[in-house]
Amino acid sequence: MKTLIFRTIAPALTAIMVVFSIFVLLRGHNEPGGGFIGGLIAASAIAIYGIAAGVANVRKALYFDPISLAGFGVFIAGFSGLLSLGQSVPFLTGLWASMQLGQAEITVSTPMMFDIGVYFAVVGTISAVALALEEEDDGGSK
Amino acid sequence: MATQTGTHTELDLPQAMLETATAVSEWNLILPVVIALMAGALLAMIRHSRGSQFGFSVLAVLVILVIEIDLFWQVLETGPVVMTMGNWLPPFGISFAADIMSASFALAASFVTLIVLVYFQAEIVPREVRHGFYPLVMLLLAGVTGAFLTGDLFNLYVWFEVMLISSFGLLIIGGRKVQLDGAVKYGFLNFLATTFFLVGLGYMYGLTGTLNMADIALLAPSAPVAPMTAVAAIFLLAFSMKAAAFPVNAWLPASYHTPDAAVSALFGGLLTKVGVYVLLRIMIALMPASRELFDPILTTIAVITLITAPMGAIAQTNLRRAIGFLVIGGIGAVFAGMAIASLRSVAGATFYAFHSMLTMTALYLVAGLIERVTQAKDTKQMGGIYAANSPISIMFLILVFAAAGLPPFLGFWPKLLITHGAIAQADWLLVFAVLFNSLLTSIAGTRLWAHIFWRPGREGAHSEIPNDHLRKLNPTESRMALGSTMVLVGVIVVLGLWPNLLFESAGMAAGQLLQPQLYIEAFGLQGFSPDILSTGGAS
Numbered sequence: 187m188k189t190l191i192f193r194t195i196a197p198a199l200t201a202i203m204v205v206f207s208i209f210v211l212l213r214g215h216n217e218p219g220g221g222f223i224g225g226l227i228a229a230s231a232i233a234i235y236g237i238a239a240g241v242a243n244v245r246k247a248l249y250f251d252p253i254s255l256a257g258f259g260v261f262i263a264g265f266s267g268l269l270s271l272g273q274s275v276p277f278l279t280g281l282w283a284s285m286q287l288g289q290a291e292i293t294v295s296t297p298m299m300f301d302i303g304v305y306f307a308v309v310g311t312i313s314a315v316a317l318a319l320e321e322e323d324d325g326g327s328k
Numbered sequence: 329m330a331t332q333t334g335t336h337t338e339l340d341l342p343q344a345m346l347e348t349a350t351a352v353s354e355w356n357l358i359l360p361v362v363i364a365l366m367a368g369a370l371l372a373m374i375r376h377s378r379g380s381q382f383g384f385s386v387l388a389v390l391v392i393l394v395i396e397i398d399l400f401w402q403v404l405e406t407g408p409v410v411m412t413m414g415n416w417l418p419p420f421g422i423s424f425a426a427d428i429m430s431a432s433f434a435l436a437a438s439f440v441t442l443i444v445l446v447y448f449q450a451e452i453v454p455r456e457v458r459h460g461f462y463p464l465v466m467l468l469l470a471g472v473t474g475a476f477l478t479g480d481l482f483n484l485y486v487w488f489e490v491m492l493i494s495s496f497g498l499l500i501i502g503g504r505k506v507q508l509d510g511a512v513k514y515g516f517l518n519f520l521a522t523t524f525f526l527v528g529l530g531y532m533y534g535l536t537g538t539l540n541m542a543d544i545a546l547l548a549p550s551a552p553v554a555p556m557t558a559v560a561a562i563f564l565l566a567f568s569m570k571a572a573a574f575p576v577n578a579w580l581p582a583s584y585h586t587p588d589a590a591v592s593a594l595f596g597g598l599l600t601k602v603g604v605y606v607l608l609r610i611m612i613a614l615m616p617a618s619r620e621l622f623d624p625i626l627t628t629i630a631v632i633t634l635i636t637a638p639m640g641a642i643a644q645t646n647l648r649r650a651i652g653f654l655v656i657g658g659i660g661a662v663f664a665g666m667a668i669a670s671l672r673s674v675a676g677a678t679f680y681a682f683h684s685m686l687t688m689t690a691l692y693l694v695a696g697l698i699e700r701v702t703q704a705k706d707t708k709q710m711g712g713i714y715a716a717n718s719p720i721s722i723m724f725l726i727l728v729f730a731a732a733g734l735p736p737f738l739g740f741w742p743k744l745l746i747t748h749g750a751i752a753q754a755d756w757l758l759v760f761a762v763l764f765n766s767l768l769t770s771i772a773g774t775r776l777w778a779h780i781f782w783r784p785g786r787e788g789a790h791s792e793i794p795n796d797h798l799r800k801l802n803p804t805e806s807r808m809a810l811g812s813t814m815v816l817v818g819v820i821v822v823l824g825l826w827p828n829l830l831f832e833s834a835g836m837a838a839g840q841l842l843q844p845q846l847y848i849e850a851f852g853l854q855g856f857s858p859d860i861l862s863t864g865g866a867s
Binding site: 254260280 | 346349352354358365366369370373376411415463
């Protein structure tokens with residue numbers, strides 16, 4: 187798209203949306219949000235950048251192929267379940283670890299890891315579809 | 329992990345978590361699916377490095393195969409095993425469960441996948457690897473294995489989707505026009521079936537408040553009869569479509585011959601059998617009362633499928649299309665076993681489905697070899713291979729006899745069990761249909777054999793002139809494709825000559841299906857009374 191306003195705003199908008207998507211992802215454990223929604227927000231950020239800057243630039247900026255990102259997501263989601271192997275609990279049982287960092291207590295858990303996996307799977311899949319469709323708009327310039 | 333202790337009673341809340349320890353050995357129930365899924369994901373990440381894909385996927389399938397052999401022995405020795413994810417109490421947590429039927433089918437599925445992966449080395453095109461052939465095969469295996477091993481109906485739906493999406497990918501991966509045509513028919517009808525399945529699931533949840541298979545088996549007798557029958561009817565329609573039973577089977581011969589032979593083989597061996605598996609599970613184990621009401625319908629479906637399918641095969645000249653009709657004929661045999669529903673016939677039905685997974689895959693693989701040697705897809709253009717390549721002709725004949733159910737090949741034993749069951753109940757129509765199916769299938773098979781192998785040349789004026797379109801298999805093809813097919817056919821012959829293990833396990837599988845007591849107990853649900861649900865405190 188050639189409008190100057192959109193092309194100027196789009197990179198900033200994309201950055202804000204990606205940061206917001208990570209916020210939504212991490213918030214999702216106890217409050218509305220989570221990997222799926224966060225992934226959708228990040229994928230729309232990528233799609234917006236694609237409309238503004240062209241698909242080739244997005245692919246360069248992403249560095250990894252979207253499908254590889256999706257595969258990575260599925261892989262960590264599966265791996266988060268495998269961590270409970272050897273703990274005498276079934277697959278996908280939530281395991282928790284917490285550490286003290288100054289005043290704040292930070293907890294990491296396998297459900298969070300699973301959610302991060304979902305996030306990557308959604309980002310990868312949806313942006314692969316969006317980029318393929320946008321490429322079509324460019325007149326199949328690949 | 330069958331027992332639970334109620335430490336939450338002091339809170340006056342129903343218990344929500346299982347508190348028994350899970351041994352690492354119990355993980356063999358979930359690992360096949362997890363490994364297939366993670367291997368698929370990893371292969372998708374590295375799909376541009378072509379060299380590692382084949383070795384890695386074969387390694388993953390080998391590991392899965394070993395784990396499933398272990399699982400099969402465990403189930404054979406100790407009865408059904410169950411693992412409920414995340415330690416939630418079974419009707420609420422998602423359970424995986426394996427009895428003998430599911431464990432043996434999962435084992436057959438991974439073995440068939442291994443053979444097909446090796447076979448595919450002969451017809452590989454770099455473009456297909458780049459478009460993700462190996463990840464799709466692994467995801468297909470994950471979907472099929474998940475469908476066999478899950479103990480929850482909604483989870484089953486998820487695995488069906490995984491299977492469906494990866495099969496779409498595999499169906500169109502070559503990008504030929506005829507593949508797209510086949511994929512549209514396949515996709516539309518399968519989406520329709522999946523939608524029916526989902527509708528049925530919604531009603532089922534509304535009626536019983538649960539989607540856990542063992543819980544449904546417990547609650548179904550006390551649920552209102554008319555709505556339950558309606559749900560069973562929706563499931564019957566949905567899975568008949570998936571299994572390609574008459575009259576909802578048009579998609580199978582329209583699509584299965586379009587992709588590469590290895591992909592056809594994978595589909596013919598695995599996909600319809602998942603539909604059959606679910607029907608056996610739902611009709612025999614979960615909703616036996618509704619099945620009794622459907623007796624005339626099941627008999628009609630069985631008889632018409634048994635008789636029309638091999639007739640379709642006789643009428644076809646496209647080799648792989650003809651084999652598609654033979655796949656459908658086998659589905660009719662399973663329906664016959666389901667319609668009789670005695671111990672013997674259900675054993676026959678599960679045995680037949682197992683046999684069909686191996687035999688139909690092998691038939692498609694041999695068809696692929698024939699197409700390579702003759703450079704044609706239509707039997708009219710084939711001929712004279714008997715002289716050119718005798719191993720192929722011998723394998724084809726063995727497989728046709730196995731499919732028709734002639735002794736001493738593998739297909740004979742399940743058909744014997746089904747026929748025996750039908751005679752015991754004096755169901756002469758089914759006896760006739762099963763035997764007539766064998767006759768028609770052998771006619772179809774021998775007709776193909778005569779056209780492809782016996783006739784010296786191509787059809788018409790060339791028929792007495794030696795076929796000049798034949799070519800020799802190149803070294804890769806003979807090593808990978810011919811070799812892997814020979815291994816599979818060898819296994820089929822050995823299992824046909826020594827069927828004792830399969831007989832025994834099919835009998836036990838049928839026992840577990842007809843009396844699901846052990847299956848339910850393995851979930852830890854025995855004595856779980858429905859009124860815990862109605863008091864509503866268990867959320």
